[in-house]
Amino acid sequence: MFPPVIKDAVIYANLILMLAIGFTLTYLIAKIPNFAHGTFAGIGIYTTFWVARVKHMNPYISPPIAFILGAIVGASIFLVVIQTLRKYKATPISLTISTIALNIIMVALLNIYADYVRESTEETIFTRGFQFRRLDFRLFDLPGVLIATTILIVFLILSLHLMLTKTKFGIALRATVENSDLATMMGVNVDRVSTFSWFLTGGLASLSGSFLPLWFQGNPGTGNLLMTSVFAASILGGINSIYGAMIGGYMLGLSEILITSLLAKYISGSLAAYRMLIPLTILSVSLLMAPTGIMGIVEKYREKKATIARKEIETTPEIKAEIEKEEKERVFVEREGMKS
Known part of the structure; x- marks a missing residue:
């Protein structure tokens, strides 16, 4: 029904959109870029690996488990690391460096887990470069992961919009984003809002990662490699807007796969190895021509x-x-x- 490259592009765009929303929300609340955000997807990747390969269960059991695990890790990092450093008057640069250190630690832990599973099981298990397309279902000649992630994205966008515009917590969240000091004076529990935002973003990133092995290859560093695309998506859409992250995530996800495919087809197949140049180029052009992103342009208009x-x-x-x-x-x- 659809060419394989279109399926690749839509699935990838869905996953990047989920990651971009989380990255942008963390930045808006904490005022720092969380460079460990991509590795949360690694938690989801290896949750699916554990469910499908180690326990031999349906891989679609893993998304809710991955969300809970990622959410707990995200909230724990905020409470134990970020809040502690803030009590000692850490600067934004110090906090940013701490997220880079956390990223290194988390990737190392995923590598340790991969090695442990490989060495502790009697049967031969590939704990790196795995893919579970054969375990996915098909409906109307479409892969299940395409249907599931598309439905999930629509639900996520509608839920976030309703939460931000129709609930007291959403209003408190927006107030914290605009001015945390003023929000505190108005009675908003900023610490609780910040903790929930890290809980939500960690869960969304891990949820995104849980679907990834159903179509793409999974490795301990896969989530880390996705950060280039996630960062570019947030800048393209407008890093000061959650709605911008939605637009930027989808645009960049589609562009990265489709442009790479066209270059490989009409120029040289070897260009596929330089796929990361697409988000880097989009990032550079966005920063030079429209630093505030698409939503910034819309706001100016x-x-x-x-x-x-x-x-x-x-x-x-x-x-x-x-x-x-x-x-x-x-x-x-x-x-x-x-x-x-």
Whole structure:
């Protein structure tokens, strides 16, 4: 029904979108880029490996388990590492470096787990470079992972929108993003909001990773390698907007696969090895031409449109006469005040 490259592109875009939402939300709350975010996907990858290869169960049992594990790790990192460093007045640079250190530790732990499983089992198990396409179901000649991730993305986008616009917690979250000090003065528990955001982003990243081995190869460092695309997606959409992360994630995911495929087909197959140049190029162009991303451009357009509309209203005879009347009244009041 669909060419294989289209299936690859849509599945990859769905996974990048989930990761980009989490990365952007963490940045908005903590005001630092979490460079360990991609490795949360590694937790999901090896959760699926444990379920499908070690326990020989249906791989679709792994997504909820992966979400819970990733969420617990994410919240724990915030409470134990980030909050502790903040108590000692750590700078944003120090906090960013701490996420890089956490990334190294987490990748090392995944490698240790992979080696442990390989050495502790009697049967030969490939704990690196594994893929479970053969375990996936098909519906209408479409792979199950494509259907599942697409439905999940639609549900995730609608849920986040409703949470941010219709719930008290969503309003508290937006207030924390805008100004955490002012939110605290208004009675918002900023620590609780921040903990939940790390809980949610860790869960989403791990959830994304749990689907990855059903179509792509899984390794301890796979999630880490995805960070280039995730970071580029957040910048492209606008790192100050969750909605921008959604747009940027999908655009970059599709572009990375489709452009690489076209280059490999019409120029040289060896160019497929340089796929990472696509997100790096998009990242560079975005930073040079539109640092605020797509949502920043949209916001500027809205502001410009509002300014034009306001000027048009102010130049109408009725409004102009009203403004002149108010100005005369203000001047009269000031003069009377000076006389008294």
